[in-house]
Amino acid sequence: MSAATIGRRSACTVVLASALAWAGSVPAWADPEPAPTVTDCSDVIALAVPGTWETSADADRTIVPGMLGQITGPLLAAVGSAPTAAAGSAPQTTVHSSSTRDLATAAPRSSAMSVRAEQVPYVAQVGGPIAGIATGNPLTLSQSRATGKSALEARATELAQACPLSKFVVLGYSQGALIAGDFLSEIGNRRGVIDPSRILAGALLSDPMRSASVDPSGSASTAATYSANSKSSAVAETLVGSDPGGEGVLGTRDGGMGVLAERVTTMCAPSDTVCSLSGKSKVVAAVVPLLNLTPEDLPNYVIGRGMEMVKNVAEADPQVLARAASSVIGELTKLGVAAATSPHSLPITLAEMVFSSTMLDDLAAVVNLPEFDALVSFTKPDELVQQASQAVSYLLLDAHRSYASSYTVNASGDTATQWIVKWLTGKIQAGL
Incomplete structure (x- = not known):
C-alpha cells in the first residue's frame, strides 16, 4: 500500500474517531444526533445522480441503477476497485456504513488509486399534476430537482468532511444531469458546498441545461475524436461528440462551469430535445414549462405569460407591428365580406385565413411566445410533421436512451458511456 493511501486512510480514521467521540459525549437528556456514517475513504469517490424514475428517496445507495450503472460498473472493473456485478444485474459497490472498524487496516485495493461509487437517491419525478394522473405522484420537475440537489449537496458535504483527502467524480443523466x-456549476463558480479542488471530473449525459451549441445554425458538426472537444465559451462544459445544435430545454446556466469547465464533459445525442432544444422545437418549448406547474402556480403562470406578451408587443419593431396589424385588418375584412355576401363560404374563408395567409406568422413575430409559435406550427403541413416527430421523440425518449447503445461519439465507435469510462480511467490511473 502506498504511503499516500495510508495517509489518506489514517486521516479518515482520525476524523471519524473524533466524530464518534463527540457523539458519545452528548448529555443523556439531549436528543442524540444520528451517528456519523462510517465510510470507506477511497482516493476517488464517484457520486452518480440517476435520471427521472430511475431512483427514489429510499433507494439502496450502494447500487447505481440505469444509465449511470453502465459507467460505474465498467469503471470499477477497469481500475480494479470492485468486483463486477453479475450479468443482468445493476453494477454495485459496497459501502461500509454500519461498522466502526479501523479504516486504516482495510484490505489493500488491487489498483494504485482506490475508487468506489454510489448513487444519490432522491425523489426523481417529473410532470406535476399532469403526469400525476398516471403516476400517482404530482411532483413537478422543479420540486424533484430541488430534492435531488439537496441530497447531492448533503452527501458530498458528509463525504468531504469524513474523507478530507478524497476527490470526487460527479455523474448525471437526464434530470440527474440537471442536478x-x-x-458542479456552483462549485466551479465558488458558491458550492465543497472546494473546486475536490472535483476530479464531471460527466453529464443529456443535460436539460446544456450550454448553447458551438454551431449557432444548429447543424451537427463532425463527430469529435477521442481527444478532441468543443466549447461554446471559456466557462462552458466541454462537449464531446457531434454538436446537436440548440441548448438545454430549460435554458443555460449563468457562469457555466466556472473553473471546472475543462473538467466537466457533456454529451447530447442528435434529436434528443432534452438537451438540444432549438428554435425549431416549438411544441417541446411550449410544453416543458407546464411540467413545472402545480394548480396553485397556474394563475401566476397565465398572468406572467400575458404580461410578457404585452411587453413583447410594446417593444416590437414598428415595421413588424405594422405588418401584423395590416394582416389582421385585411383578414378580418375578408371574413366580414364573406359573412355579408356569401355566408356559406365563411368556413372556407376562415380556413384560408388560418392555413394560407401570413396573418398568424406576422402575429407570432410580435407576440414572440413559445406557446403561440407552437400553435402556428400546427397550421403548416410541413411544420406539423416536424413538430409532431419532435414531440414524439421527446415523449418516447428514443434518442434520450441511446447513450449506452447506439450513440457513438468518436471514430473508434465508442458509445457515450464507453468514452466516459475510458476518460475517467485515464484520469484516475494518472492520479490527476
Missing part, C-alpha cells in the same frame, strides 16, 4: 450540472 449534477447545477451542483
Whole structure:
C-alpha cells in the first residue's frame, strides 16, 4: 500500500474517531444526533445522480441503477476497485456504513488509486399534476430537482468532511444531469458546498441545461475524436461528440462551469430535445414549462405569460407591428365580406385565413411566445410533421436512451458511456 493511501486512510480514521467521540459525549437528556456514517475513504469517490424514475428517496445507495450503472460498473472493473456485478444485474459497490472498524487496516485495493461509487437517491419525478394522473405522484420537475440537489449537496458535504483527502467524480443523466450540472456549476463558480479542488471530473449525459451549441445554425458538426472537444465559451462544459445544435430545454446556466469547465464533459445525442432544444422545437418549448406547474402556480403562470406578451408587443419593431396589424385588418375584412355576401363560404374563408395567409406568422413575430409559435406550427403541413416527430421523440425518449447503445461519439465507435469510462480511467490511473 502506498504511503499516500495510508495517509489518506489514517486521516479518515482520525476524523471519524473524533466524530464518534463527540457523539458519545452528548448529555443523556439531549436528543442524540444520528451517528456519523462510517465510510470507506477511497482516493476517488464517484457520486452518480440517476435520471427521472430511475431512483427514489429510499433507494439502496450502494447500487447505481440505469444509465449511470453502465459507467460505474465498467469503471470499477477497469481500475480494479470492485468486483463486477453479475450479468443482468445493476453494477454495485459496497459501502461500509454500519461498522466502526479501523479504516486504516482495510484490505489493500488491487489498483494504485482506490475508487468506489454510489448513487444519490432522491425523489426523481417529473410532470406535476399532469403526469400525476398516471403516476400517482404530482411532483413537478422543479420540486424533484430541488430534492435531488439537496441530497447531492448533503452527501458530498458528509463525504468531504469524513474523507478530507478524497476527490470526487460527479455523474448525471437526464434530470440527474440537471442536478449534477447545477451542483458542479456552483462549485466551479465558488458558491458550492465543497472546494473546486475536490472535483476530479464531471460527466453529464443529456443535460436539460446544456450550454448553447458551438454551431449557432444548429447543424451537427463532425463527430469529435477521442481527444478532441468543443466549447461554446471559456466557462462552458466541454462537449464531446457531434454538436446537436440548440441548448438545454430549460435554458443555460449563468457562469457555466466556472473553473471546472475543462473538467466537466457533456454529451447530447442528435434529436434528443432534452438537451438540444432549438428554435425549431416549438411544441417541446411550449410544453416543458407546464411540467413545472402545480394548480396553485397556474394563475401566476397565465398572468406572467400575458404580461410578457404585452411587453413583447410594446417593444416590437414598428415595421413588424405594422405588418401584423395590416394582416389582421385585411383578414378580418375578408371574413366580414364573406359573412355579408356569401355566408356559406365563411368556413372556407376562415380556413384560408388560418392555413394560407401570413396573418398568424406576422402575429407570432410580435407576440414572440413559445406557446403561440407552437400553435402556428400546427397550421403548416410541413411544420406539423416536424413538430409532431419532435414531440414524439421527446415523449418516447428514443434518442434520450441511446447513450449506452447506439450513440457513438468518436471514430473508434465508442458509445457515450464507453468514452466516459475510458476518460475517467485515464484520469484516475494518472492520479490527476
